[in-house]
Amino acid sequence: MANAKFHPLEYAFWACTLLPFVLAPNYLSLASQIAITALFALSLDLILGYAGIVSLGHAAFFGVGAYAAGLIAKHYWTEPLSGMLVAAAAAGVLGYALSHIVVRFRHLALIMLTLGFGLLLAEAANSASDLTGGADGLQGFHVPGVLGFKFDMFGRTAYAYALAVLFVAFLVARRIIHSPFGLALRGIRENATRMPAIGAPSLAHLRKAYTMAAVMAGAAGAVLTHTTSTVSLEVLSFGRSADVLVMLILGGAGRLYGGLVGAIIYMVARDQFSGVNPQYWYFWIGLLLVAVVLLLPNGILGGLSALRKKPR
Amino acid sequence: MLRTCLALAVALASFTAHAQQPLKIGMVLTLSGQFADAGNQMLNGAKTYMKMHGDTVAGRKIEILTRDTGGVAPDVAKRLSQELIVRDGVDILAGYVLTPNAMAAGDVSAEAKKFMVVMNAATSVVITKSPYMIRTSVTLPQVMETFAHWAATKGGIKQVYTMVTDYGPGIDSEQAFQGAFKAAGGTVVGSVRFPVANPDFSAFVQRAKDVGPQAIFIFIPGGAQPAALGKAFAERGIDLHKTKVLGSGETTAEAALKSMGDNALGIITAWHYDYTSKNPLNVKFVKAYQGVANGRNPDFFSIGGYDGMHAIYEALKKTKGNTDAQALVNAAKGMKWESPRGPMMIDPETRDVVQNVYIRKVEKVNGELMNVPFDTIPMVKDPAGERRKQQK
């Protein structure tokens, strides 16, 4: 696979992710939440960008991962790595179950069904307040640290942990995309009816992709739980599903780095705008989205690559 | 002699050092999303206090930094609180409209040893999250249990039907009200919970009406919903002489009364603050507030912010500008003052708010609908906090 080799820009990108440790030690808490959101956006990219499944309910998996991690820490053990694996698996189970329904639909019906499942799950979590703590959030657990490093006030450990998980997940995603399976997915996205004819069982492929994305989203949720020692209904909310979709489109769907770039730009912009103007920051975020769409079609990465290819 | 001189010089040096550096208060609020209005009102309350009492206390200039969590988001609230401390060097944490956000930030206050003033978040257990925390708003059991007891005894109500929003504070209120109401000899003839996002209340109100209870108890969060619910009551033709409607202060907040009109007449509520109170301190406060908030009137979020700033100012005066969390919380414990809402105190043991609960009825005064208080239960402690104390 020619594409599977790391491009120099990619080395540069990942080297830059280490810069906050040196250049912005006061921004590491933010950086850790950006890394978590980037992982979440990457998981959405797997299904939206590569398999063409537009989801407005992706927070379902993020939330299941987050709650599973919280419940494990509360009732069983507080070691995060194993907790994350179990939580991601739990999200994967839900993803696999739902995938049987979801992959059979396209277009608006697909979007609304994912939205519906997400909302139903959020309502269920609210109702099951004995298990989830309801609107007050899950209480009574604390994750002290990971691999002997304590989660500190500055977010050093939190960022290192989130970044490590993001990087590993990214390598996995990259492998998937460049494998024959990834190629088949893109084929299905372009023409769903033709692929079975050339020997790619499209529904089974889509189910697999959907499940993998759910696992990854669950891992992201678990890392959020571990690094903040809090879980609330917000992890399952429609708002979180919509936000991650916005970030992915902003960065550029179907480009592997799209979700990462989108999460970085959206969250840094939000942090800066809301720091300067806490009451009306969303005006400026809105302006940013509008400007990006007008200037750069198909997201920031899509627009930039189109600009580069354009003959001058 | 030399020693006194030295001590004086040191004290003076530290004093000037303090005086040069502003004292920063980090307010974590909800300024966008569903709870944006609450955050804005709270911020205006704090600003009003500073306008009325100056922005300098114990020789130090006070500076407020505001942050927006955008709604229920404990992870964000925790991060913003951490960042305010490590990035912006704030000395005191304040604000916190919502319970989950306050709970998460409580951990930060405990770990970083920072004084924290909760200006709303009304779930009882919030206060246990940090030993450096005080609360200047209200707790749900404080109002609801008091109200239920009042209703079953003085109010002469024997049966009640409860209607609450199906989320933490709603369920807490339902349980507090039902528990205290039954304990005082009343019976609960039915109950219903509304979904959190519920634009149309007609079916729920119709259901309550068809049960035909002697009284209906309501808990609903502020915003557009109280008005929608109130209208549903009005248009169903529920006769408030036959069926008494009982609610928390949000039910008959200013905007809700405005849109309900005369149909609201007769609704009985229990609450700790209303902007129409004739208390001279309140008249002054409301006037100053309107200047700060573009002519708007304060609500209970505003008074939480106002009294929160008062507690901070008075504690700082006692510590002479020292921002050590233990010193500040010690100074705040047992603090008593006259607030625009009436007398209040910070409980020396639980660090929670102690205040009057007013029983009010919606009446027309000079052509305007108002919550007119007709009974007062003085200096109520948080009953849930008292029970926790006994368990220990």
Added chain:
Amino acid sequence: MLSSLAGVLFDGFAYGMLLFLLSVGLTVTLGMMNFVNLAHCSFAAVGGYCTVSVVNRLGWNFLAALPIAFAVGALVAVLLERTLFRRLYRRSDLDQCLFTIGIAFMSIAAFAWFYSTEPQSARVPSYLVGSFQLMGRNFVVYRLFLMLMGLAITAALVLALERTRFGAQVRAAVDNQRMARGLGIDVDRAFMITFALGGGLAALGGALAIEVIGLESTLPLSVILVYVLIVVAVGGLGSIRGSLVAAIVLGITDTAGKYYFPWLGAFLIYLVMVALLMWRPLGLFGKR
């Protein structure tokens, strides 16, 4: 029992009409023009705030405010269409989505800036307030008014789009732009007018909704947007009749569910949507 059923049907039907009024504009723009407009509820909020201003500041009658709300909503829609939205007709759904969410964000900030974050209300005339008795049951006057408005607008829309020359032109322009251009139809103008209609109807819906659901600056991205999307999806893209039926079905199930099985309250509308879409992915009346 029978009278409670009648009451529930009446309330549910009226609630459905309100949902229909709020979403019919999106049925037109999303369904007919294929433009993903997630800022649809911003137009509803424009209509709502316009009504608040006209009624509370100018002191005009609520009924007089309704056509004004429609006109202002349509005007804002035309301005946005001419300056911005038309550039996006050929872009991907995702770009349209991102762009209109950006507009919705900006509109929320603008409403909060001009009208504060306080919930607003507009007084309706006394003859629309209260209820009348029938079969020992109260029926709410305003809800009857909502029903009449909904039916009148449906009739007008169906007539305008299916029985007039202009309607035929719009449908032609939407179905096949190139062919329509070839036939000398001014596609640009047809799109502009369709968009104006969508914005105006949303604004009218927003104005009528204040009395039932209230009005806050966050309306553009509130749960109402979710309900509107549900109505459009369940009804079927581009079908006004479909939206009407979907809205009524959802309104009645939601109201009946809350009355008879309140513990299902929050779930029911989503369950019904999921079931209906699994049964008919294109919506009840969808063709594409």
